[in-house]
Amino acid sequence: MNQNGHRRTSVMIVDDEEMVITSIQAFLQLETDFEVQGFTDPEEAARFVENHPVDVVVSDYLMPKMNGIQLLARIKEVQPEASRVLLTGHADKQSAIQAINQVALFQYLEKPWDNSQLMLVVASGGERSRLFRELREKVEALDSAHAALKNAQRRLIQAFL
Amino acid sequence: MASIGRLLAGVVHEINTPLGSIFSNNDVLLRSLGMLDELLADGRPESLEKARRIVATCQTLAAVDGIACERIRAIIRGLKTFARVDTNEPRMVDLNEHLRDTIKLTEAEFRRRIKVETDFGDLPAIECFPQMLNQVFLNILVNAGHAIEGEGTIRVRTSMERGGVQVSISDTGRGMTPEEQERAFEAGFTTKPVGEGTGMGLAIASQIVEERHGGSIWFESQPGVGTTFYLRIPAVQKRSPQR
Numbered sequence: 001m002n003q004n005g006h007r008r009t010s011v012m013i014v015d016d017e018e019m020v021i022t023s024i025q026a027f028l029q030l031e032t033d034f035e036v037q038g039f040t041d042p043e044e045a046a047r048f049v050e051n052h053p054v055d056v057v058v059s060d061y062l063m064p065k066m067n068g069i070q071l072l073a074r075i076k077e078v079q080p081e082a083s084r085v086l087l088t089g090h091a092d093k094q095s096a097i098q099a100i101n102q103v104a105l106f107q108y109l110e111k112p113w114d115n116s117q118l119m120l121v122v123a124s125g126g127e128r129s130r131l132f133r134e135l136r137e138k139v140e141a142l143d144s145a146h147a148a149l150k151n152a153q154r155r156l157i158q159a160f161l
Numbered sequence: 162m163a164s165i166g167r168l169l170a171g172v173v174h175e176i177n178t179p180l181g182s183i184f185s186n187n188d189v190l191l192r193s194l195g196m197l198d199e200l201l202a203d204g205r206p207e208s209l210e211k212a213r214r215i216v217a218t219c220q221t222l223a224a225v226d227g228i229a230c231e232r233i234r235a236i237i238r239g240l241k242t243f244a245r246v247d248t249n250e251p252r253m254v255d256l257n258e259h260l261r262d263t264i265k266l267t268e269a270e271f272r273r274r275i276k277v278e279t280d281f282g283d284l285p286a287i288e289c290f291p292q293m294l295n296q297v298f299l300n301i302l303v304n305a306g307h308a309i310e311g312e313g314t315i316r317v318r319t320s321m322e323r324g325g326v327q328v329s330i331s332d333t334g335r336g337m338t339p340e341e342q343e344r345a346f347e348a349g350f351t352t353k354p355v356g357e358g359t360g361m362g363l364a365i366a367s368q369i370v371e372e373r374h375g376g377s378i379w380f381e382s383q384p385g386v387g388t389t390f391y392l393r394i395p396a397v398q399k400r401s402p403q404r
Contacts (some may be wrong), residue, residue, distance in 0.1 A: 016273065017178050019225045023185040026218050030189055030196075045324065064273035064312075087179030111174075112181035114187045 009126035010053060014071060015060040015087070020111075024058070027115050028122065042066040046074045049053045054082045056122050056128040058109075061088035061095055069095065072103040082133040084123030087113060102118045175236055175269035181227035186222040186229075193219050239266040251398040253286040256326055257296070257319055263298045264317065273308050275313050282320035288398045293369045296379075301330050301390045307353070308334025308388060325376065325396050331389035337382040345380065375399060382396040 003140045011034045013021050021038035028036050037054075039045035042063050049057075057075055061068040086099050089111035099105045106128065107121045185400040193215050200212040264277050271277065305315045306361045313333040318326050337345065346367045351360030370378040374394050382388040 015178075017182075019180060019182040019229055022221065022225050023182045026222055027185055027189045030192060030215070030218065062272055089174040089181065111177040112184045115185050118185075149339070 007053075009055050009123075009130075011036045011122055011126070012045060012049070012054045012057045013038045013059075014040075014042055014057065016040050016042075017060070020060070020087075024118070025120070031119060032123070034122070034126070042068075042071040046071060048073050049078050049082070056083045056085065056106075058085045058087050058118075058122065061086055061099075062090050066114070069099050069103055070100070072105070076103050076127055081129050081136070083107075083108060083129050084099040085121055085125060086112060087118075099122040130151070172236060172266065172269045176233055179232045182229045183226055186226050186392070190219055228307065235265055236269070238262060251290055253288055254271070255284060255286050256289070256291075256293045256328065256369065256394070257281045257284055258317065259295055260298055260317060260328065263295050263302065266299065267302045267306065270303070271315075274311070275306055275309055275315055277302075277315045280316065280318045282318075284319055284321055284326055285396065287394060287396045289327055289374055289394055293373060297366040297369050297392065298330070300366050302389055304362060305330060305332035305334060305371040305388070305390075308332050308336070310335065311325050322393065326394050328392045328394070330388055331387060333387045336384040336386050336388055341380055342380075357384055364371075371393065 009032075011028060013024050015021055015038075017039055021040065025036050025038055028034050034084075037048065037052075039048065042059070043065055045057075046066070048054075054075070057072065059068040059071050063071075068086050068122065072086065075082055076084065083106040085107045086096075086105055087109045088095065096108050099108060102150065106125050109118065109121065148151055197212050197215055198206040200215070260279070260281070266280065267277070274280045302315065302317075309315075309332055315333075316329075316331045318329045320329075341352060346363050347360075347361040348364035350364075367378050370392055375398070376392060376394040378390065378392050380388055380390045
């Protein structure tokens with residue numbers, strides 16, 4: 001928990017280049033209280049999200065075994081609320097369009113990236129995920145309240161009939 | 162020959178990754194210095210403890226910068242071998258070194274989809290036109306990469322044979338059909354879609370190896386198993402007047 005009583009924003013960095021993870025991790029740890037997880041293996045990252053809540057995923061595009069869009073698509077299935085960011089040095093329009101259409105990308109960043117911009121994207125991505133989660137929780141609470149009300153109404157009607 | 166353009170796109174990607182790291186690290190180092198200034202001026206034990214942690218991070222980042230620069234230098238070195246223009250006179254070179262540089266360039270395109278294994282024999286320096294041969298190596302390597310769907314391996318072997326150097330490049334790709342084998346060296350023949358291949362790669366390769374160097378180039382291919390290209394380059398070139 002941080003000072004505001006929220007769970008710390010959880011950020012996941014996936015890049016087959018260790019140096020990218022080291023750099024981004026060092027930056028986020030210096031400037032934020034985010035919890036940062038780094039993975040060089042996209043399959044390992046996909047397994048991790050199955051039982052750990054993640055707010056923001058920043059993924060490289062070209063990686064062995066699985067590309068960034070495939071990874072983000074898998075994460076979208078398991079944790080639809082996580083904000084998905086593609087960070088790529090392979091700036092072609094095709095992959096950008098594919099990413100936006102297939103995995104409802106939150107942001108598309110190019111390498112070399114700018115730290116201030118990265119921070120803005122990660123922070124707003126975290127905020128967005130938190131709001132989505134809260135919204136879902138509120139809707140669920142409303143649904144159960146609604147169901148309880150319905151139930152009470154049914155019992156009331158039965159009592160009078 | 163269309164491979165150069167695609168290869169360059171790969172090289173750009175390959176440079177942007179370490180470059181991104183260096184930019185980011187430099188930014189973090191600057192921010193850290195600002196923080197260190199304040200923490201040291203403050204001087205409380207917990208501030209000093211935090212300062213120590215920041216220094217440790219900075220040391221790691223400086224080491225990463227070193228690795229990143231080294232990576233960029235290796236890529237640029239590979240590019241430089243291509244940029245130099247061959248003079249009319251052959252030069253004495255170590256072909257292993259040139260193969261290594263060319264392989265480095267293809268890594269950008271292959272990423273880790275394809276593993277390139279090398280088995281280099283002890284070679285003496287031989288007389289040749291190295292940039293032309295680099296072009297040949299590059300074409301064969303890129304073809305080998307295209308022949309492999311998904312993951313695979315390319316093996317590059319060099320050895321000293323009678324009177325010259327032999328280079329072999331084998332792939333675990335789809336191999337060539339008998340018709341493709343028949344026409345492989347034909348100018349304009351390509352199995353790639355329009356716009357991707359010019360069908361000139363192997364035609365030019367055979368011209369460079371056979372006509373310019375007096376060597377030979379041949380291949381063995383089996384559909385579904387892979388292809389191996391062999392090049393034999395004589396150790397000594399005939400002098401210009403005798404050509």
